[in-house]
Amino acid sequence: MTEDRISSTHPQIPPTTEEARLTRLRLLRSRRVGATTYHRLMQEHGSAEAALGALPDIARTAGVSRYTPTSIDDAKCELNDGRALGARPIFFDDPDYPVLLKETPDAPPMLWCLGNTGLLNTPTVAIIGARNASSLGLRMAKRLTSELGAAGLTVVSGLARGIDATAHEAALATGTIAVYAGGLARPYPSKNVSLAQQIASQGLCISEQRPTMEPRARHFPARNRIISGLVRAVVVVEAASKSGSLLTARIALDQGRDVLAVPGHPFDARASGANMLIRDGASLVRDAEDVLDVLNTLPLRAPPVARQPKEPPQTRPRRTLRDTAALHSEILQRLGPSPVSEDQLVRDMVMSSSEVTPVLLDLEMDGKITRLAGGLLSKT
Numbered sequence: 001m002t003e004d005r006i007s008s009t010h011p012q013i014p015p016t017t018e019e020a021r022l023t024r025l026r027l028l029r030s031r032r033v034g035a036t037t038y039h040r041l042m043q044e045h046g047s048a049e050a051a052l053g054a055l056p057d058i059a060r061t062a063g064v065s066r067y068t069p070t071s072i073d074d075a076k077c078e079l080n081d082g083r084a085l086g087a088r089p090i091f092f093d094d095p096d097y098p099v100l101l102k103e104t105p106d107a108p109p110m111l112w113c114l115g116n117t118g119l120l121n122t123p124t125v126a127i128i129g130a131r132n133a134s135s136l137g138l139r140m141a142k143r144l145t146s147e148l149g150a151a152g153l154t155v156v157s158g159l160a161r162g163i164d165a166t167a168h169e170a171a172l173a174t175g176t177i178a179v180y181a182g183g184l185a186r187p188y189p190s191k192n193v194s195l196a197q198q199i200a201s202q203g204l205c206i207s208e209q210r211p212t213m214e215p216r217a218r219h220f221p222a223r224n225r226i227i228s229g230l231v232r233a234v235v236v237v238e239a240a241s242k243s244g245s246l247l248t249a250r251i252a253l254d255q256g257r258d259v260l261a262v263p264g265h266p267f268d269a270r271a272s273g274a275n276m277l278i279r280d281g282a283s284l285v286r287d288a289e290d291v292l293d294v295l296n297t298l299p300l301r302a303p304p305v306a307r308q309p310k311e312p313p314q315t316r317p318r319r320t321l322r323d324t325a326a327l328h329s330e331i332l333q334r335l336g337p338s339p340v341s342e343d344q345l346v347r348d349m350v351m352s353s354s355e356v357t358p359v360l361l362d363l364e365m366d367g368k369i370t371r372l373a374g375g376l377l378s379k380t
Contacts (some may be wrong), residue, residue: 015048015091022075024048024091028109029078029210030055030069032365036375038109039092040361062365081211086200087114087184096120101229104255105375108208108226114184115204119154119175125291126156126227126252128245129163129237130270137238137270140262141166144235147288149174153295156230158223159192159199160244163237168195172202177230180207181223182215220244221251225373228252233295235285236261239273246273249282251374254341258294260285327359328368332379335369339376 015021027048028038033055041051041058052069059067082089090096090111098120101107113120127145129137145155145167155171157164159178168176178199182188184207187196199205208226209219224247228234234252236259239245249259260283264271278284283294334345346356360377363369370380 015093018079020048021079021089021091022072023052025075025078025089025110026070026072027052027055029075031067032059032064032367034364034371035106035108035208036371037361037364039107040357058361059365062362064366078210082112082184085114085184085211087112087211088117089113090117090120098230100124100231101226104225104229106225106371106373107229111206111208112184112211113204113206115200115202116175117204119177119204120206120230122154122175123152123295124154124156124177124231125295126231126234126248127163127167127237128157128227128234128248129239129274130243130245131160131162131164132270133162133166133238134268134270137163137262137264138166141237142170144237144262144285144288144291145170146174148291149176151288151292156227158227158244159187159196159205161189161191163245165192165195168199168203172198176203178203178205179223179226179230180205180209180215181219183207183209183211183213185211186214188215221247221373224248225251225255228255228257231257233258233260233291235291236274236277236282238262238264238270239277240269241272241276243273246277249277254374258283260291260294262286324359327356328363331356331359331363332368335377335379337378339372339378342375342377345377 015024027033027041042048045051045054055069056067079089090113092102092107092109096117125148127141129141141163149155149171154175154177155167156177156179157167159165159168159180168178176199178196180187184205187193196205224244228248228251234249234257236245236249252259259277261274261277262285263278264274266275283290285291330349334348342360346353349356360369364371368380370378372378
């Protein structure tokens with residue numbers, strides 16, 4: 001039961017054997033286990049093997065019968081698919097895992113990497129923007145990227161058309177990382193397949209999805225939190241008022257990153273989002289010097305995310321089934337289709353995180369709530 005779960009404060013040990021990698025991959029790919037749930041299970045149970053063994057009981061407590069974790073054959077198939085591409089899996093506790101990304105609350109438990117993994121822990125900046133960018137916007141993105149690359153920065157973007165593709169192309173010689181929404185075998189859009197091959201050869205392509213996963217709409221917000229999590233600052237070059245670039249900027253702010261934007265003409269809808277960011281406090285970018293000035297004021301590493309210490313099970317008051325049902329009901333009443341941060345929900349309920357988070361795990365396993373990028377929750 002929820003109140004009997006044991007919390008572990010021991011640091012996770014990097015997987016050094018094939019068996020350990022398979023066990024972690026099985027846990028990660030099991031039904032209703034996302035990044036946040038994976039980390040919580042690892043903290044509570046101390047190892048992937050123990051967490052995997054506990055999953056059926058956790059699911060049963062949440063009302064899910066006949067729950068079966070992902071099989072070892074499925075995990076082996078994924079590892080074989082990735083390695084057939086020449087890709088390498090880097091797990092959360094591997095020494096090569098990017099330091100900045102590791103300090104975000106919903107960091108991917110594993111990244112598939114194709115190319116130069118040494119770029120993961122170099123000084124980085126994200127350049128993102130409109131898919132249907134103007135000629136002026138594309139010229140600005142190319143110039144910014146070239147100058148920032150020459151200054152020693154690795155440029156991160158999302159391989160989309162327009163600003164993203166231009167940034168990658170301009171940074172091929174100096175270092176670029178492309179973050180995929182789908183799997184590494186499914187670069188998107190198809191127009192950028194050739195560019196993706198160049199990045200894999202000269203830079204780095206990464207994804208948290210299975211190598212053969214086709215990109216879906218829900219994957220793009222998750223990809224965006226990786227783009228911002230990898231970098232010290234995000235630069236927006238043209239973005240509409242409702243766009244994925246603005247979502248990335250908001251996630252970046254939640255992660256403690258700096259957001260910068262290139263201003264555009266007030267009559268150009270493609271620049272409305274960037275102009276809004278500047279209005280709301282984002283640093284205005286005229287040239288690469290403006291970006292470098294901001295980066296020089298930022299620490300190389302983001303401050304560690306504060307994590308609530310877990311109480312020992314014996315100090316936690318036991319809840320009856322009636323109490324648990326009432327708590328489930330209260331949480332579901334407070335949530336709706338509009339996402340709310342987990343921290344805000346805990347504050348609104350005037351309860352401790354250690355009381356609420358195990359119940360959220362039950363509701364997530366039961367499919368009643370959904371976790372989104374940036375630590376947000378919504379009612380399913």
